[in-house]
Amino acid sequence: MRDQLQRLLEAAIDQLRRQGLLPEQARVAVRVDRARDSAHGDFASNIALMLAKAAGMPPRKLAERIVAALPKDPSIRRVEIAGPGFINFFLDPAAQFAIVRRVLEERERFGRSDIGRGRRIHIEFVSANPTGPLHVGHGRGAAYGATVANLLAATGFQVHREYYVNDAGRQMDILTVSVWLRYLESCGESLPFPASGYRGDYVRDIAARLRRQVGESYRRPAESVLEGLPPDAPAGDKELYIDALIRRARQLLGDQAYETVLRTALEAILADIREDLEAFGVRYDRWFSERDLVASGRVEQALALLDQGGWLYRKDGATWFASSRLRDEKDRVVVRENGQITYFASDIAYHLDKLERGFDRLIDVWGADHHGYVPRLKAAMQALGADPERLEVRLVQFAILYRGREKVPMSTRAGEFVTLRQLREEVGRDAARFFYVMRKPEQHMDFDLELAVSQSNDNPVYYVQYAHARVCSVFRQLAEKGWRRDVDQGMEALTRLTEPHEQALLATLARYPEIVERAALQREPHQLTHYLRELAGEFHTYYNAHTFLVEDAPLRNARLNLIDAVRQTIANGLGLLDVSAPESM
RNA sequence: GCGCCUGUAGCUCAAUCGGAUAGAGCAUCGGCCUUCUAAGCCGAGGGUUGCAGGUUCGAUUCCUGCCGGGCGCGCCA
Numbered sequence: 074m075r076d077q078l079q080r081l082l083e084a085a086i087d088q089l090r091r092q093g094l095l096p097e098q099a100r101v102a103v104r105v106d107r108a109r110d111s112a113h114g115d116f117a118s119n120i121a122l123m124l125a126k127a128a129g130m131p132p133r134k135l136a137e138r139i140v141a142a143l144p145k146d147p148s149i150r151r152v153e154i155a156g157p158g159f160i161n162f163f164l165d166p167a168a169q170f171a172i173v174r175r176v177l178e179e180r181e182r183f184g185r186s187d188i189g190r191g192r193r194i195h196i197e198f199v200s201a202n203p204t205g206p207l208h209v210g211h212g213r214g215a216a217y218g219a220t221v222a223n224l225l226a227a228t229g230f231q232v233h234r235e236y237y238v239n240d241a242g243r244q245m246d247i248l249t250v251s252v253w254l255r256y257l258e259s260c261g262e263s264l265p266f267p268a269s270g271y272r273g274d275y276v277r278d279i280a281a282r283l284r285r286q287v288g289e290s291y292r293r294p295a296e297s298v299l300e301g302l303p304p305d306a307p308a309g310d311k312e313l314y315i316d317a318l319i320r321r322a323r324q325l326l327g328d329q330a331y332e333t334v335l336r337t338a339l340e341a342i343l344a345d346i347r348e349d350l351e352a353f354g355v356r357y358d359r360w361f362s363e364r365d366l367v368a369s370g371r372v373e374q375a376l377a378l379l380d381q382g383g384w385l386y387r388k389d390g391a392t393w394f395a396s397s398r399l400r401d402e403k404d405r406v407v408v409r410e411n412g413q414i415t416y417f418a419s420d421i422a423y424h425l426d427k428l429e430r431g432f433d434r435l436i437d438v439w440g441a442d443h444h445g446y447v448p449r450l451k452a453a454m455q456a457l458g459a460d461p462e463r464l465e466v467r468l469v470q471f472a473i474l475y476r477g478r479e480k481v482p483m484s485t486r487a488g489e490f491v492t493l494r495q496l497r498e499e500v501g502r503d504a505a506r507f508f509y510v511m512r513k514p515e516q517h518m519d520f521d522l523e524l525a526v527s528q529s530n531d532n533p534v535y536y537v538q539y540a541h542a543r544v545c546s547v548f549r550q551l552a553e554k555g556w557r558r559d560v561d562q563g564m565e566a567l568t569r570l571t572e573p574h575e576q577a578l579l580a581t582l583a584r585y586p587e588i589v590e591r592a593a594l595q596r597e598p599h600q601l602t603h604y605l606r607e608l609a610g611e612f613h614t615y616y617n618a619h620t621f622l623v624e625d626a627p628l629r630n631a632r633l634n635l636i637d638a639v640r641q642t643i644a645n646g647l648g649l650l651d652v653s654a655p656e657s658m
Numbered sequence: 659g660c661g662c663c664u665g666u667a668g669c670u671c672a673a674u675c676g677g678a679u680a681g682a683g684c685a686u687c688g689g690c691c692u693u694c695u696a697a698g699c700c701g702a703g704g705g706u707u708g709c710a711g712g713u714u715c716g717a718u719u720c721c722u723g724c725c726g727g728g729c730g731c732g733c734c735a
Contacts, residue, residue, distance in 0.1 A: 106674060109681090119677060122715070132715070156678045157715060202735065244735055312734085391733050402661075402731075409733040416735045444662050445730045470663070470728080512671070515663060517728060519670065533683075535697050543695060550694045591674075603672065606682080617690085617699040658697065 074583070077146070078105045078116055078162055085142035086120070094138060095128050105162075107584065114153065114161035115580065121158040132158025169579045170567040176582060176638035177560070184589045184645050189230030195427050196222050198438035199350065200237040203342045204248045205273055207349050207493040210440065213472045213518065215493070216509035217598065218438040219355040221467075223649045224593035224601070233432065234357045237423060240339055241363040242416060246319045247271065248342075249335040253291065253322055255280035256334075262295040267318060268311040279341045283334060291334065293325045349494055353502060354651030363419055366426065372414055375422035375457070376407060384456045394421075399452035421453040428459050436596070441468045441515075467596055472509070472518045481522070496522075503652045507534040510598040510650065533606050537643060538655055540609035544640035545656040547621055551633070554622060563630030570631055574615040578639060581608050585642050589649070598650070605646045612639050 082103045089095045101123045108117040121136035128135050136154040143152065148168040153161045176183045198218025201211045218234075226232045239245075251270040255277050258264065266272070283291070298321060305314040323331050343360070350356070366372065376392070379385050384395050385407070392408035394417075407418040427435050439446070447468075451461040474481035474491060481491060497505055500522060511533065512518045551558060570579065585604070592600040621632045644654040 102675095104675085106677085108678095109674080110678075113678070117677085119716095122677080125715075159678065204735095239735065242735065389733080393733095406733045411733080413733085415733070420735095440729095441663065442729055443735095447662085468663075468729095516671080517664070521670080532697075536683090539695080539697050543698085547694050554694090587674090599672085600674090603682085610682085613698055614700090616694080617696095620694065622694050658695075 074148070074164070074168070075105050075107070075116060075587075077148075078118070079103050081144055081146060082118055082120055082139065082160075084144050085139045086124075088142045089138055095124065107587075108161060111577075111580075113155060113159070114151075114163040116162040116164070118160045118162075119158075121154075121160060125158065136160050166571070166576070167568065169576065169583065170570065172579055172583045173567055173634050173638045174564055176641050177634060180641060181645060181648075183641060184586050185227045185229075186586060186590060187229035188590060188594075189225065189228050191229065191231050192433045193231045193233065193431065194225055194434045194436060195233045195235060195430070195432040196225070196436040196438070197235045197237055197427075198222075199355075200239070201346070202239045202244050203339055203346065204244050204271060205342065206275055206345055209474055209491045209493055209496050209520070210471055212353070212493045212496060212505065213509045213514075214438050214440060214469050215350060215353060215355050216506050217467075217469050217514055219353075220506075220510050220598040220601075220650055221436070221438070221593070221596050223651070224589060224596075224598065227649060228590055228593040230593075233359070235359045235361050236357045238343065238360055238362045238364075239416070240343075241367050241419065243316075243319075245335060245339065247315055248276075248338050249331065250315070250318050250322050251276050252279050252283060252338045253326070253334050256283050256291060257293070257295065257298070259284055260289050260292045262292065262298075264295045264298060265305065267315050268306040269315045275342070275345070279338050282341060283337050286337065287330075287333070291326060291330055297325060298322075349492075349497075353493065353497060354506060361423070363423070366422055367414070367419055371426060372419050372422040375425045376414075376418060378425070379407075379421070379453070379456055382456055382458075394449075394453065394456070396449045396452035396456075399448075399455050401448040401452045405449050417449065417453075420450065421457075424450065424454060424464065425457055428454070428457075428463070433463070435464045437464065437466045439466060439468055441470045444468050465596075467514060469514045470517045472520045475519055475521045476523055503538070504532070504534045506650055507537075507602060507652050511602045513597060513599050533602070534652065535658070536613075537605045537609040537647065538653070539658055540612045541640055541643045541647070541654045542656060542658040543612070543616060544636045544643075547636060548633070551622060556622070556629070558633055559626070559630045560634060562627055563632075563634035566627035566631040567634065569628045570635055572615075572619060574611070574618055575632075575635060578608075578611050578615060578635060581611055582638055582642055585646070589646075601646055601649060605643060608639065608643060608646075612636070612643075 082105065086095065086103065090097065101120065103118065103120050105116050105118045108114050121132045121139055125132040125135050133154055136158045140152050140154060140160060148165050149162055150165040151163040153163070155161050179185075196218060199207070199211055199215045201207055207215070222232050222234050247269065248271055250267070251272075254264060254266060254270065259277075259280055270276075298318075302317050302321065303309050303313050305311055326334070347360075376385065379394060384398075386393055386395060390410035391406045393404045394407050395404050397404050405417055406415055407421070408414055424435065447466045450466070451464060454461045454464050500508075508520055548558070570576070585608075588600055588604045592598055615636075619632070621629065621636060623629050623632075647654045
């Protein structure tokens, strides 16, 4: 409908131009918006205001000419000029009824579109280091990424969801040593636990598993482990200490046993993460291993490519990428003095790999604390000859947990953080998923645990689900009263839906496909949650104001068709959020 | 110090590439269950959109400066 109005306006303006009433250069994209206020009709355009200056006439005068030149269209009942020069369109009510037919014909497909035209999008999200369970901070990225992926898939993009597993590098070594030390403890050795080791209980669990697997064969005397190590914090440097400990562990265990400890830890944690995300409704097409990437030589290849382009140089024994030539604030190390590649180097290779896999667009969802990383990665893309615009980084701000008034501590030390699993167990998947995407991603968010579990009208999840359950309940009542639904009769009688509440619902239903499209293109799932709240609200109002199961059969069936369309739309919307649509509550 | 995000009702947040009278929910106050689920509905009050300028027919939205909050500025990941 909107497109149609746009075409009509364009035609009108073309005509004015041919008549010489508008100068050639007066060209502005014609836009038609849904009117915010129903007093302004169904759609409104500000085109006369935009062109007034170029046309050299007052906006209202120009609006009058445009309206006069507007081709006739049967679905438009009336056109008004209002305010400073807005052109307001009032649609014929009959045109509004068609939405019910459309929803009930398209069913689950209602709201889906092909605007993506099959273009391939790679979306990487969560990608938390596999050094511990996911915590609530990861939850927002998970919910956001998964929902954006769903929205894109629903709008005709071919979506590939990926988790980048940072299973190479120093953090994995620290985890390995942490597990081994806990293992030694369980064997009866007594040693201090390093300041920068991983302290969570899950480390002990993995140590216990390791002990079941290998018995005491990895046991080494505490003295041999600690002998000659530099002091740990607070007296010494905890980083130097942990690095020395890592070397010692390798040396005492040998490469093979060390690798076994690492793999045991990695597999346990990855299985846990995978399970957690699955229960959260988040699935991936691929789990991409950094270790595999490094082992395949892809990192060297990527660096060689940069080198060929003249982007690398050596300084202080390290190899640097000249990213400052591409709008990064400084150059970045890709190979350290000790010969090890940096995380950044493998990330360059990873993104090169994504590009080579032929995706039209790459979306990375990161925590906002990584924002400083964006320019260097874009610089790398450009240096590799790719358009940096193909990479789109979406930064998600942190969620601060509250229990009522009280802030929930989130310190990682002492394993004090709230895990995603705990959150899900406490508030449930539906509330968690819905709450996480209720806010714009760049908004700092307060997540109130009490509110999320509360079964009341202040909980938007239940509010929306309740609307769905209520419709289902009406249909159950229909059967109990011994009536049969007649869909066709209801369609014939749609014109009986003249109540303001019904008109409002029809207009809101008609907006749904636009909402999905906008939410997808702007990567803003919160638009969908807000819409669903509004739709549910209008339904609840309608429910209270009118009885659906009336004696008048045509009217009854028309209303049933309308609320069935509402139910379907809510179910579709919740589906995109991976939130359930219960039939009773 | 530099960079990114942010500041809207008492609280949590919306506001359609700059649109008309800035909207919801919660909280507060007052109503509605012999009728399809009261996890609901109806009504009332509540605002100098952090501050000061600028651009514009029109600014919460864009620009500049200031003030406040979050985050980042490693041969860590």
